[in-house]
Amino acid sequence: xxxxxxxLTSSKVGLQVFEFLREKDPSFVLEMDVYSTSLWINKDxxxxxxxxxxxxxxxxxxxxxxxxxxxxYSLNGMPKESTTCLMKSLSIxxxxxxYSLLGFEFNIxxxxxxxxxxxxxxxxxxxxxxxxxxxxxxxxSETSKRAAAEAYFKK
Numbered sequence: 001x002x003x004x005x006x007x008l009t010s011s012k013v014g015l016q017v018f019e020f021l022r023e024k025d026p027s028f029v030l031e032m033d034v035y036s037t038s039l040w041i042n043k044d045x046x047x048x049x050x051x052x053x054x055x056x057x058x059x060x061x062x063x064x065x066x067x068x069x070x071x072x073y074s075l076n077g078m079p080k081e082s083t084t085c086l087m088k089s090l091s092i093x094x095x096x097x098x099y100s101l102l103g104f105e106f107n108i109x110x111x112x113x114x115x116x117x118x119x120x121x122x123x124x125x126x127x128x129x130x131x132x133x134x135x136x137x138x139x140x141s142e143t144s145k146r147a148a149a150e151a152y153f154k155k
Contacts, residue, residue: 018032074108112143123136
């Protein structure tokens with residue numbers, strides 16, 4: 001439920017449900033990458049840092065832990081470290097969420113061709129991935145490929 005709220009709106013309700021889950025079970029890992037992305041969107045460095053710290057101590061070899069740490073570094077303006085962590089997430093388990101996060105990381109750096117490749121990898125794993133479709137729309141828009149951008153924004 002928290003994941004659904006955060007994926008759709010990054011709403012306070014979703015964040016509150018995730019916070020409740022963390023209070024009840026600090027070692028809970030499932031969907032914490034979604035939670036960390038909502039914290040990133042809300043620019044909550046403190047909670048994102050605490051989440052990353054908790055997960056590295058309770059689940060250091062989990063792919064979600066490394067996506068969370070990647071979000072933390074990204075929010076703190078450390079793109080190289082963010083990319084390294086997201087790549088580590090993928091080396092543990094290939095997953096569409098980490099591919100999308102890498103795509104956004106490269107969009108932020110204006111490396112749109114690289115971003116497109118990561119978003120496409122994400123879409124190969126999860127066909128109706130709204131985040132990857134949106135990210136591709138941004139990447140194509142920034143490279144003046146308006147028709148392609150529009151097509152991905154409409155998906």
